Amino acid sequence: MRYVAYIGNLTRLTVELVNGDDPSDLRREFLDQHSIDEPPAATLAELLPALREAVAAVADSGPIEPINLLLEKYPPVIHVSTHDQGGEPHMHFARDGESPASWLGRSCAAALAHVICGDPDVTVGRCQADGCARFYVDDSRNRSRRFCSKTCASRTTVAAHRARRRTRLRDADSSGDFSS
Incomplete structure (x- = not known):
């Protein structure tokens, strides 16, 4: 697994959670690969306000404080894993099998920290359509996406x-x- 793909996929997962989307194949696969149960609504309700503020900070290019608060509440536990096909080593930000809130908080906080610090392959934006409050991950070639x-x-x-x-x-x- 390419590290950039890991950051991008965690960022997509974060945006999906913040947008309130139904669980996607990406989300189900991530949780399954890492032995994490789908979080109950109450768990998500506790995590979402901090995630939403952090995603907004990334989409709006700052301030960085919401990301630092998320990192403080859910500090990443960086370690190397080889769980993928082929056993290629790659970094993870949370331990497999943690509680859903801890795993999501740690993983999403670390991914957003990478993105706000300028990861060139991952861009988060806020939909420009009137009345839409959704976010998106822009993976277009020229990073010109404007809508969710x-x-x-x-x-x-x-x-x-x-x-x-x-x-x-x-x-x-x-x-x-x-x-x-």
Whole structure:
């Protein structure tokens, strides 16, 4: 496993948790590989406010305090693992089999710390669609993503088109030119 892929996947897992998404294949695989049970809603409810603030800090390029608070509450336990196919050694931030809150807190905090410190392969953004509070991991080639989903991108594009059309019609109406 490439270390950058590990950071990216943990960041995706973190964003999924913060966005309140249903468990994805990535999440199920991560938890299964590390002998972690799916956290109960009450466990997530305790962890999510700190995670949400930390993800927002990364997406908005600071302040770093929410990440430091998360690291303080869930300090990573760095060790080398060889659990993957082929037994290639790679770093982990939490021990397999820990409680879901500890494992998620440690793993997510360490990944977000890497990202805010400038990991070049992982970028977190905040959806630019009006009324959307979701985050996303931008893995586009030029890091130009602006929306959490195609739905938000399409909704924004349609709204902009309709606004331009209304402006053209209003301008045409006020000038008496109806050829638009």
